[in-house]
Amino acid sequence: MSYPISALKLALVIFVIKKTGRTNLAKTAGLILIALLLLTINIKIIKEIPPIMPRLSFPVLQAELTDRFNKEYLLQPGNYIPLAIKRIAYNKYFFLIKDIGEETLRFADVETLFFGENHPLSQKSEPVFFWSQFGLFLLALWVWSKNKKNVTDKVGLLLSAAVVYFLTTGGQAYSRHLVTFLFLAGIMAEALPRLLHNGWPLRLVTYGLLFFALYGGLAHFVDRLKRPGYWLDNRPLVYQIYFDSLPTEKYDQVFAADLFGYAAKYCRYFVKDCRKFTFANFQMTELLPRKNTLYIGFNGNFFGVDPFRNFDARDDLVVDSQRIGFIHSAFIRDNVANGYGQRIIFGIRTD
């Protein structure tokens, strides 16, 4: 997804929200319109399938249910439950509600939104809000909940639009949360004057949180100057190594791990003819390597994903067990693909 299209989608969402009336029916219609517009752009135009879409299919849900039933029947000894009772919960309709509910809850990911500075999984992305702003957000929620109905309605509609945007958009978290950022910034900005006109304890807390937010900006600015490789998108660097390091003509096929997206576009830039390339996030531990095929990926693609990135001295193990030899590797300063390590590996089947 490119930035102009993101901007266009954002503009559409804001336009529809602006034009939506105050009645419940109008708001529902507005949200449905937003969903339809976004789905049309995402699926038909930029060909980016939102993660929820494959899970909305009844055959997929049926397969999930069958797997569940099979596993439970195979338990020996298991706990007997009559099928009629099981069917009350194990049915496609409940699983559909559950899947939609779970995908919606991924939206409320506090860590990604507020704790980018010290994410628990070392997920590297530019922090959008600093940690102290989570406190401001809670206070803003408090202010919002006490507001008059017309204000809560407007903010509520923006929140609903943010959820719809998240559900109907695929790709990286930052692109799915585009309207969320707007909502969070908006609700905090609206609450701030009211918080600062409150009693002294709340004023003190608000000033404290504001100070930490500003300090966070300074600390992160310095951090970014000192560690640009850690924070900034190094996709061009990664794909340059992918496509410029080795000649690929002698291979029948090339599998390149598409961890960051848009590998095909970068391929067209670097290689031009990409017909023998397959871009997929392969797991070498789960597949049998093909002959005369080049595999390009990170440590995690060859050894299995490890959120703690303990990929030391495992080369020999894989060479023995997977019949894969490493013909080239390159180390990058940092990699934003969590759990995949920092080494790009070029591997081929050795026998």
Added chain:
Amino acid sequence: MKLNKIVTITLILIFVGINLFTRFYGLENSPASLGFDEAGLGYNAYSLSKTGRDEWGYRLPLSLRSFNDYKPALYSYLAVPFVRIFGLSQASTRMPSAFWGTVSALFTLLILKQLTKSKGLSVIIAALFVSLSPWRLHFSRVALETNISSSFFVILVWCLINRHKNRLFRLGVVLFGLLSIYSYHSARLAVPILIVLVAIDLKKRVFSDALLVLSILVLSLPIFAANGLSVLTRFSQTNLFSHFYPYVPTEVIGAANPWLSLTNHPLYYLAGHLFGRIAAYLSPSNLSVTIYPWVAKSAMVIIDNGMLGFLGSLFFIIGLISLLRRVRKNANLRLLLYWIIAGALPAALTWEWFHPFRALNLFPALDLIAALGLLRLFRKISSFKSVILLVILVMSVLFNWLNEINYSVWENNGEFQPGGFREGTTLLMSLADKYPVIYVDTPHAQSYIFFLFYGKLDPKIIQETDRQYRLPEGFPSPVFNFGKFVYKKFNWPGDRLNSNYIYYTQSEIKEEEYKDVPGAALYKVIDPFGRWTATIITKD
């Protein structure tokens, strides 16, 4: 809808009945096998009931030395009656957790009634929904000290709300505060924090509240004295302060003294760590869909559901907003906020981000917030929509239960609940009588506890064992021999020449190698998933 007294009592009895049934049904088979800690608690209960001493031979200890991790002993004492009545089994070991989990559910209902000041049916429905939330079912069906500590904590809160009504409630605060402290480590911090926060908030009867805190601190001294050193050692290994020191990324501060930095001061980063760790427990995605790697590989994991489940987490969001709106004017609702701080803070002081084990005292408060959210929804929507919501609630709690008692058994049978020992040890003990030695070859550390537990071995055998830990060749961690059990790596080419022994091995075996060897017999140990998980080999 207001209910009369008889209907209310009948509904509460049904509430208790459903909670008891969902926790006790199939306890022997689900989870399929015991975890190491469960086996430790169960066998120590057995040892205490037979000899009045734990497996190390300590008489009526306050802490169980167990795997040198000094578990609080209260769980094992509570398991003694069940082990005496039903014999040592997986079910009897888990029964204290199931029982106190049900008690916790009942007190959650009572607290919810007081928070909402409602006598309606919807309160019982909301309480029933949260009493069958994934985490409550999961932790009530596994023998874990933290679950009973959390149950005592709930009763403590109920007593705390009512403490000014009469002296019995104040006594209840002290009693259940102590029981919570004596059953799990994190309560030693959570209980005093909660009472102090509540006392500071109300600013009345300060002397009486100070007396409560003082009584609890004084009466909890024995547990600190019993294993204070080991707790401090454990804290020094797991605490946030030493783990992340100097808090600022080293590339940012370079060689300079970080405490003198104006732009990247360690205190900013440290506060972020601490604040984030508390916030993690309020993250709806953590409570439902996110499973962290350190959770996935432990007894904490609740497959396909998370702690509150998807519906509970959605209600939690609504409840949190509703709570924020009314919190300033309602002291009982403020107590929920203090509960969150007190429950989350002990866990937030450790290095791991989201760790339900250490924060289990907090989760009943999150349940109550979810229940408030559900009640708010009931009030806001039409009767027709309420019926639809009710149908989804029924599906959801049934899903939680089915998921817990059968599906999770299949999915979470990982390292913390190694399969095969239950089936294998029963077979092993039936064959072992005629052999002077039992060789054991298993990669599992502390596997001795499974042989003691499933073999129901006389506690005197282990009490009299001089545990000389050693690392035999091919073993990943130190082991010790006890009774007839000798740890030794399986090596068939060499072992086939010896005779008169029985082997329990989890090494890979080729059946055809045993067929024509005189006096050798091979028995496969099949776990509940139909997998050949271990082998018993006898050689006459």
